[in-house]
Amino acid sequence: MFRPGIPRTDSGGGQPRPVEDARAPTAAERVRTLVESSVSAVLDIPSARSAEPAPVGYGSPEARAVTKDGDVVLLVPASSPAAQLAEHASGDEVVAVMEITDVAPVAVPHRVRGRAWVAGWLTAVGPGERAALARLVADRHPAGPPAADVAWVLLRLEVGEAHVDDLWGSEAVEPDDFAAATPDPLAPHEAELLQHLASSHDDQMRTLCGLLGETGPACAAAGADAVPLSVDRYGMRVRFCGIEGEPPSACFDARFEFPDPVDDVAQLRQAMRLLFEAAEQ
Structure with missing residues (x-):
C-alpha cells in the first residue's frame, strides 16, 4: 500500500x-530544477542506437546548464556518439531525448522521486560561443568533469518539448514555459x-x-x-x-x-x- x-x-x-x-x-519549474541539477541523466539519440551499448559514462552528459533562451548546454566526452553526430551533422537535425532520473538522497522505500524528459535538436557549440557557455556550465557545476584525461566538448539541445512525472504528478511542459522558469533555490x-x-x-x-x-x-x-x-x-x-x-x-x-x-x-x-x-x- x-x-x-x-x-x-x-x-x-x-x-x-x-x-x-x-x-x-510548477511543472516547468520542476523540469528546470532537474535539468540544472547534478542528478543522473541519459542522452538518447535514435540515429545513434546500435546493438552494442556505449561505454559506461560515455553516453551521458557530465554537466548541464540552461541559457537565457532556454537551450540546454551539455558537457559530453568528445568520443561520445552525441558529440560525433553533432559535429558531423552538416546542418541536419540530430533529434535527441535527455532523460533525467531523480533519486532521493536518503534511504527510503520507493526511492525514485521522479523523471523528466527533454526532447529537441542537438548541435555542436560554435567557436564563438564556447568560452561563454563553458563559463555558464562551470558556474552550475564548479567541480568540473571528473576525468581529466578525457577530451570534453559542449553541445546545445534546443528544447522542443519536455515532460515530468514525479511526486506532484505527470505534466507536459512547453518550451517557452521551460525557458521562463527558474530552478528551485534550495536544489543545490x-x-x-x-x-x-x-x-x-x-x-x-x-x-x-x-x-x-x-x-x-x-x-x-x-x-x-x-x-x-x-x-x-x-x-x-x-x-x-x-x-x-x-x-x-x-x-x-x-x-x-x-x-x-x-x-x-x-x-x-x-x-x-x-x-x-x-x-x-
Whole structure:
C-alpha cells in the first residue's frame, strides 16, 4: 500500500492542516530544477542506437546548464556518439531525448522521486560561443568533469518539448514555459539538507506525527520512521513508514507547507524551526 502525499498548510492556530490547493512548484519549474541539477541523466539519440551499448559514462552528459533562451548546454566526452553526430551533422537535425532520473538522497522505500524528459535538436557549440557557455556550465557545476584525461566538448539541445512525472504528478511542459522558469533555490543544497535531517534530527522528524490529524496517534505510537523525502521553497515532504496496524512495507507521504516561500538556507532553517515548534505543541 502506498498512499499519495497529503498537502498541508498553516491554519490560524499555527498548526499545518490539509488543504486542497497546496502551493507547489510548477511543472516547468520542476523540469528546470532537474535539468540544472547534478542528478543522473541519459542522452538518447535514435540515429545513434546500435546493438552494442556505449561505454559506461560515455553516453551521458557530465554537466548541464540552461541559457537565457532556454537551450540546454551539455558537457559530453568528445568520443561520445552525441558529440560525433553533432559535429558531423552538416546542418541536419540530430533529434535527441535527455532523460533525467531523480533519486532521493536518503534511504527510503520507493526511492525514485521522479523523471523528466527533454526532447529537441542537438548541435555542436560554435567557436564563438564556447568560452561563454563553458563559463555558464562551470558556474552550475564548479567541480568540473571528473576525468581529466578525457577530451570534453559542449553541445546545445534546443528544447522542443519536455515532460515530468514525479511526486506532484505527470505534466507536459512547453518550451517557452521551460525557458521562463527558474530552478528551485534550495536544489543545490537539498541532498545535504535531507541527509542532515535524516541522520541528526530523527527524533524531531518523528514529532511531525502530531500534525497528521487522525493518522497521528497510530504513527506516533508505532515509533514510525519519518524520512525527509524532498524539500523545496514551498515546503517539505516526509515519508512515514512502519505505521501501527499496517504491513511493514506500508508508507504514506505528508506534505508540510512553510508559512511563506523560502529563498535560501537561512530562511529554510527558520521555517523548519517553526514547523518543529508547531509539532511539539
